[in-house]
Amino acid sequence: MTHHQKRVIGQRLARIDGLGKVTGRAGYAADIVLPGMLFGRIFRSTVPHALIRRLDVSRALSLPGVRAVVTAADLPNARYGQAVKDTPVLATDRVQFVGHPVAAIAATSLEIAEAALSAIEVEYEPLPAVFDPEQALAPDSVLIHPQWQSYDALPVLARERNVSSRASMRLGDVERAFAEAYRVYEHHFTTQIVHAGYTEPRVAVARWDGASLTVWCNTQLPFDIQQTLAGVLEMPAANIRVQVPGIGGGFGGKLRVGVEHFAAVLARKAGRPVKVMSSSEEELIAANPRQPAKVSVKSGVTRDGIILAKQGRVLVDTGAFAGSGPGTAAIALQILAGPYRTPNLLLESIAVYTNKVPTGSFRAPSGPIGNFALEQHMDRIAEDLGIDPLELRLRNVISEGDLGPAGEPLTSVSIRECLQRAADAIGWSDRRPARGRGKGLACGWWMTTGGSSGVFVKLTPEGRVVLTSGAVELGTAALTGAAQILAEELTLDLDDVTISGVDTQTSPFDYGAQGSRTMFSVGNACRKAAEDLRAQIFALAAKHFGVAPETLSLADKHVVSGNHRLSLAEVGQIAQASGGGLIARGVTNSPPAPHDPARVKNHPLPVWNTPTFHAHAVDLSVDEGTGEITINRYVVAQDVGFAVNPTYIEGQIEGGVAQGLGQAMSEEIVYRDGHVLNANLTDYKMPTAVDVPRIESILVECPSRDGPYGAKGVGEPPCIEPPAAIANAVAAATGIWIDSLPITAEKIALGQRKRAS
Amino acid sequence: MSKATVELLINGERHSVDVEHHWTLLYVLRNVLGLTGTKENCLEAECGVCTVLLDGAAVASCILLALQCVGRSITTIEGLAHGDQLHPLQQAFIEHGSVQCGYCIPGMILTAKSYLDENPGPHTDSEIREGLAGTLCRCTGYQKIVDAVAQVARERQP
Numbered sequence: 001m002t003h004h005q006k007r008v009i010g011q012r013l014a015r016i017d018g019l020g021k022v023t024g025r026a027g028y029a030a031d032i033v034l035p036g037m038l039f040g041r042i043f044r045s046t047v048p049h050a051l052i053r054r055l056d057v058s059r060a061l062s063l064p065g066v067r068a069v070v071t072a073a074d075l076p077n078a079r080y081g082q083a084v085k086d087t088p089v090l091a092t093d094r095v096q097f098v099g100h101p102v103a104a105i106a107a108t109s110l111e112i113a114e115a116a117l118s119a120i121e122v123e124y125e126p127l128p129a130v131f132d133p134e135q136a137l138a139p140d141s142v143l144i145h146p147q148w149q150s151y152d153a154l155p156v157l158a159r160e161r162n163v164s165s166r167a168s169m170r171l172g173d174v175e176r177a178f179a180e181a182y183r184v185y186e187h188h189f190t191t192q193i194v195h196a197g198y199t200e201p202r203v204a205v206a207r208w209d210g211a212s213l214t215v216w217c218n219t220q221l222p223f224d225i226q227q228t229l230a231g232v233l234e235m236p237a238a239n240i241r242v243q244v245p246g247i248g249g250g251f252g253g254k255l256r257v258g259v260e261h262f263a264a265v266l267a268r269k270a271g272r273p274v275k276v277m278s279s280s281e282e283e284l285i286a287a288n289p290r291q292p293a294k295v296s297v298k299s300g301v302t303r304d305g306i307i308l309a310k311q312g313r314v315l316v317d318t319g320a321f322a323g324s325g326p327g328t329a330a331i332a333l334q335i336l337a338g339p340y341r342t343p344n345l346l347l348e349s350i351a352v353y354t355n356k357v358p359t360g361s362f363r364a365p366s367g368p369i370g371n372f373a374l375e376q377h378m379d380r381i382a383e384d385l386g387i388d389p390l391e392l393r394l395r396n397v398i399s400e401g402d403l404g405p406a407g408e409p410l411t412s413v414s415i416r417e418c419l420q421r422a423a424d425a426i427g428w429s430d431r432r433p434a435r436g437r438g439k440g441l442a443c444g445w446w447m448t449t450g451g452s453s454g455v456f457v458k459l460t461p462e463g464r465v466v467l468t469s470g471a472v473e474l475g476t477a478a479l480t481g482a483a484q485i486l487a488e489e490l491t492l493d494l495d496d497v498t499i500s501g502v503d504t505q506t507s508p509f510d511y512g513a514q515g516s517r518t519m520f521s522v523g524n525a526c527r528k529a530a531e532d533l534r535a536q537i538f539a540l541a542a543k544h545f546g547v548a549p550e551t552l553s554l555a556d557k558h559v560v561s562g563n564h565r566l567s568l569a570e571v572g573q574i575a576q577a578s579g580g581g582l583i584a585r586g587v588t589n590s591p592p593a594p595h596d597p598a599r600v601k602n603h604p605l606p607v608w609n610t611p612t613f614h615a616h617a618v619d620l621s622v623d624e625g626t627g628e629i630t631i632n633r634y635v636v637a638q639d640v641g642f643a644v645n646p647t648y649i650e651g652q653i654e655g656g657v658a659q660g661l662g663q664a665m666s667e668e669i670v671y672r673d674g675h676v677l678n679a680n681l682t683d684y685k686m687p688t689a690v691d692v693p694r695i696e697s698i699l700v701e702c703p704s705r706d707g708p709y710g711a712k713g714v715g716e717p718p719c720i721e722p723p724a725a726i727a728n729a730v731a732a733a734t735g736i737w738i739d740s741l742p743i744t745a746e747k748i749a750l751g752q753r754k755r756a757s
Numbered sequence: 758m759s760k761a762t763v764e765l766l767i768n769g770e771r772h773s774v775d776v777e778h779h780w781t782l783l784y785v786l787r788n789v790l791g792l793t794g795t796k797e798n799c800l801e802a803e804c805g806v807c808t809v810l811l812d813g814a815a816v817a818s819c820i821l822l823a824l825q826c827v828g829r830s831i832t833t834i835e836g837l838a839h840g841d842q843l844h845p846l847q848q849a850f851i852e853h854g855s856v857q858c859g860y861c862i863p864g865m866i867l868t869a870k871s872y873l874d875e876n877p878g879p880h881t882d883s884e885i886r887e888g889l890a891g892t893l894c895r896c897t898g899y900q901k902i903v904d905a906v907a908q909v910a911r912e913r914q915p
Contacts, residue, residue, distance in 0.1 A: 014851050021859030022847040024794020024834035028860060031793035111779075197895045199798050199806050200860045248796070248860025249895050280799040475858025475896050647854035647901075654898030655857065681803035681893070689886040689899040 008488040009709060012647040015480040016499055017473060028246040029218035030277060032205045038067050040266045040276035041113040042259075043103040043120045044286060045095035048131075048355040048674030049144070050124035052093060057103055060119035065112035068270035069120075070104045075265060076234045082256055083604065084153040084164050084322040086145055087358070089232050089261045095124065096144055096320035097355050098675050099286035106266040106274045129355040129674055133294065133317040136162040136352045144320065144353040157326050158602040162353045164318060165326030167603040169333045169405050172344030174300070177309030181300030185381050188296050189373040190740040191723075193669040194662065195289040196362045197686045200248020202258035202287065203277040206267040212239045213264055218247040220254045220472055221512035226504045228257045229264055242504045244472045251659065252361040253288055255514055256323070284679040288360025289669055291316045291328055291351075295373035297336060300344075305385050305392045309344035312336040314370060316351045321358040325351035328365040330603045331447075335370030335720075337405035338378075339415040339445040339613060340396040345405060345599075355674055361514070363656065367446055367720035368663050372741060375442035375724030380737060388431075389728065390423050393443060406606040407596025412712075414639040414702035418615040419443050421698050422637040426617035431732055436622050437632070438732025442724035443615035447608030448704075448713030449515025450590025453522050454508030457486065457529040459537070459582040463557055463569030464496045470510030471522050472502050476715050477648035478518035484644055485523045485708050489530030490568075491554050508585070516713025519644060520610070521588055523708035529586025536582045540575055541566050590706060610704045612712045614638040616657070616721035622733045627748030629665060629730065636721075637698040641712030649714050650697045656718025658692045664723040665742050666691070763827045767792070768836025776823045783807045783818040786833060794834040794863050805892030808864035808871075809833050815871035815891075834863035837870070845912065846870055849905035857896030868892045869906045873913065880910045 020026035057069040072090040079085045091102045103120055107113035128142045135141055144162055145151070157165040178184050204217035213233070219225045222242040230237035247254065259276040267274040278287065293316045300309040314332040318325030329349035336347050382392040397415045404410050422441060431439045456468040467486055473479040483497040500507075511521065538549040541559040544566060545552070551561060558565040575582045590609045600606040619633040636653050643649050666685040670677045678684050703710025723741055731737050736751035765772045767790070776785055783800075786792040786809070795818055796806040802817035809818045810832035837844045846866050849855070856862050872888030873880075880888075885906050886899065894902065 012854070015854070015856065017859070018851040018856050019843075021856045021862050022834075022843070022850050022866060023838055024792075024863045026859055028793075028796075030797055031787070033788065033791075197893075198860075199804060199858070199893060199895055200796070201798060247858060248798075249858040251895070277797075280801065280803070477854075477857070648857075651854055651857055651897055651901060654900045655896045656898075658898035659895070680801060681799050682801075686893060686895065688891075688893065689889040689903065690883070692898050692900070694882070694900055695898060 006488060008484045008494055009644050011645065013484065013494050013645060015477045015648065016483060026246055028200055028248050029216055029244065030200050030203045030248065032216045032245060034205060034207060034273040037205065037273040037275055038106040038108060038270055039110040039113050040104055040106045040262055040274045041117055042101045042262060043105065043117050045091065045098055045100035045102055047095060047124050047126060048098050049127040049129035050095050051127060052091060052095065052122060053125050054123040055102065056121040059121065060105060060116040063112065063116050063119060065108040066105060066116045067108065067272060068106040068266050070265045070269050074269065076232065078232045078234060079151065080228045080232050080257065081322055082324055083157060083326040084151050086151050087321045089265060097357055099357060100320065104262045104266050106270045131354050131356060131671065131674055133315050133352045133354055136354050144355060154604055156602055156604050163350055164322035164353060165329060165351045165602065167330035167333060167349045168601045169345055169347045169599055169603065171599050174309040174311050174344045174346040177344040178300040181308050182303040184298065184300045185377065185384065186296065186298035187377045187380060188739065189376065191293045191369045191372060192741050193289045193292045193357065194362065194667045195284055195287065195669060195684065196251040196253030198249030198251060198253055201278040201283055202254060204260040204263040205273060205275045206263035207273040208268050214241045215260050215264060216243050216245055217260050218254060219244060219260065220250040220474060220514055222472065222502055222504050223470060223509055224255065224512060225257055225260050229261060232261055233264060244502045247472055247474060250474050250513065251363045252365065252514065255361055256288060280681055281679040284669055284684055285676045286357060288323060289357060290362035290365065291318055291325055291359040293317065293369045295369060297373050297377045299377065299381060301381060305381065305387045305395055307340055307342050307396050310342050312347045314349040316349065317354050318351050319354055319356040319358045322351060323359050324361040324365060325359060327604050328361065331605055332366035332370040334405055334608060335366055335444065336374055338374050339398050339443060341398055341402060356671060363659060364446055364716035364720045367716065368660060368723050371442060371444045371720045372723040372727065376727045376737065379728045379731065390419060390428055390441060393419055405599065407599050408593045408607045410611065412702050412704050413613065414700055415443060415445065415613040418613050418637040418639055418700055421700065422615040422617040422635050425635040425696060425698060426619055426633060436624055436733055438729050439617060439619045440725050440729025440732050441615060441617040442721040442728060444720050445611050445613050446717045446720060448520050448610035448612060449517040450592065450609035451511025451517060451521065452587065452589040453510045453525040454585065454587045455522060455525040455529050456508055457533055457584045459533060459568065459572045459575065461569060461572040461576055463567055463572055464498065465490065465492065466498045466500055468500045468507055469522050470502055470507035471518050472513040474513045476518065476652055477645060479522065480648065481519040481644040482522040482526050486526040486530055489527055490533065491557055516715040520707050520711055520713050523644065523711060524588035525586040527586065527708055528588060529584045532586060533582060533584035536584060537571050540571055544574065610706050610712055612639050612717055614717045614721060616725040618725045618729045620729045620733060622730060622748060624752065627745035627752060629745065631693040633696065634693050635696045635698065636718060637700055638717060639700040639702050639712060640714050641704040641707050642701055642710035643699045644709065644711055646699060649699060652714050653697045653718045654695045657695045657722055658687050660719035660722030661692060662687045663741060664726040665744065668742055761824065763824060765823065765826055765831060767831045768833060778824060780823050781819055782821045782823050782826050785823040786818060792833050792835055796860055796863060805868060806861045806864040808867045808892060810867055810871055813871065813874055815868045834867060837866065845909045846905065849909050853901045853905040855897060855901040855905045861892055861894045865889065865892045865894060865902060873910055878910050879914055880907065882907060885910065
């Protein structure tokens, strides 16, 4: 149905849920209050690695107002985990990081629950701890999970001792290519732990009604929470209802179970509803931040800078549990390959346990990790060869029809256009306009995560529609975009679409608000549902007009039959009076593209669905005395396929770059001897309004084959390139290469001093 | 724990409330009065999502005791619009696409109102950014928020 003029899609319409959000009426999980509700707090380990010798909660339980205390002894012996089921709800015989949950308390007030925490008695027998991922790899390293072999895990993973996965990609013969290369370059990089930084902490309210459990929470993946709870509670998922009233940011940090399981087990034991909300300190010591990593990359090139071979290794430190680490580490291989033709490849990733915070999927999980390494590596090669960094990239980037690293054919390839437009916009020809001022660029590629989505669309007697999706509106306006598509397909206005809330009991399944997929997948499902609804509408109208359904069309909220018109409101009324109204269903899925299995080993995600391409360019100045960076301009050229709503795509770019700049320059969860030193929002430095420059967005539209109207995923990519772009611009301004994140003023100043001396 | 019955003036309405002495204004707004438009996060005045206006000035309600607010005028996000008539900042936030997840937005709008009321302007973008720096937003990168505030600031100029 693309023959009519686009009225709703492509327009800068205001988001559907804006009014509620500016008036304070929008609901969030944190706002849920139930009659008789108790408040839960978590008792956490204060040591990084130890056996629990004694745990006595009796004194806490006897305090007035305390209604329940739960320890591992109260729970089934079940573990959960995305790739490896290695995580108990509460510590069993051992603690594996500072912050490890040991017991949970529910009381009539938060103050009482807090006070009761200090009445819990625990004795630990310390074990040697390991904090460095390289040390954790050593054959004589202490084992963080002595029972690792007993865990259920994805069959594709190669696990051993502290390694939760090892993946590789291989093509050609790198050794021979290195031997034949004009030059071979090798660089090493480290990246830090960063937190997603959502402003609404993870929160859940749980209530039991007999054997049924209802949880209100701010998860990105209600169906995943439902399954995880079913696993750890050993009960049918059908008896677990997860509702998401609203969510104050996620960015991947709220994909997996956070506090829902604590609320559930406390509520069951107390026989009353329980609310558990993380504190800022708990967020920073025990949530799911982005993994820190060590990356090595080695390239052999010709005299002209053509890449002949690349070898790389990514060591991802997942902390105490594997979390998203196996997938994150594996995906880093595609990032390291980059949007470059590389005839010989040998890439390996390792995810390893340490006694630190368990990690998860923060926006474009290994994107910034691998891209910081690869794109700085490219600039350093360019510098040494005396080739302009843009030119070096343009000589190597992939083109339409090239094969990706797993041998998959690539289509809708726009990396060249992204690079050129970003470079043109920043004024690339004048790369060092003044002393202490320089320009840098970085480019990359990412996926539009596939997975299935279903929607229901109900026609009302006013001729409006209600869209029911199992996808959470994270804040991206993805569902406004999907609603624009639905409105377009049904000749409605956006105002005619109402979006109902997410409830695992009534919403169709959705793979979830993650991976830059929500608008893409829900939008596709909406197109299918519109097709179904049109067929139902035409069948009904055909009877009304006494004509064949094929003769009918839809225009301006009416069914048209020759000179006769029937409004959708009338159709809705007839449908309700005659047969229970009209409900349409639309489903979509993105099957993985074919690839060459010989190229990949133990990789859970060898091929990317609908890849996207992007380039960032920055113009910055560095203070010669302090090393402080001032960003003069920041440009993003991102291929979005088709801009369903340019305003909110810009919003994704602006917000993603801000997060990327946080990782590039200021954010880090700092550890010393297994303890976090900066577990508060003053010392964990997220960018404020004065720290973020104006972002100039260029929306490149190279339509995809599979997205609605050609759209591609948008949300994650903007945070991928900022660290590399900043590093490259700092080098252009100062000549100093910073190979570890964050790129602080201190590191630059030290580099300047070292060079001066 | 000792309790007191106090009168709080919130959004122009008088509320008689039993409060424990240590209760913060944020706690009373959200858990006693059901005014959940004021948001809760760090509880240490670091993030700004709990910002309300106290006699017109932006304050962090998470570190302010309810007892300290007796005899003063409190404005929360629920009190900003007049019926269906949105405050110009609310309208501008919608029009500029300044809202994403929305969790910081009540605090951000009240921070902006306090800033504009205290600083007649004209304003540069960097002055507006300074004015908003106490409230964290993790979604937007601030740009469309700054644009919305700048537009309202311009409209206020004679």
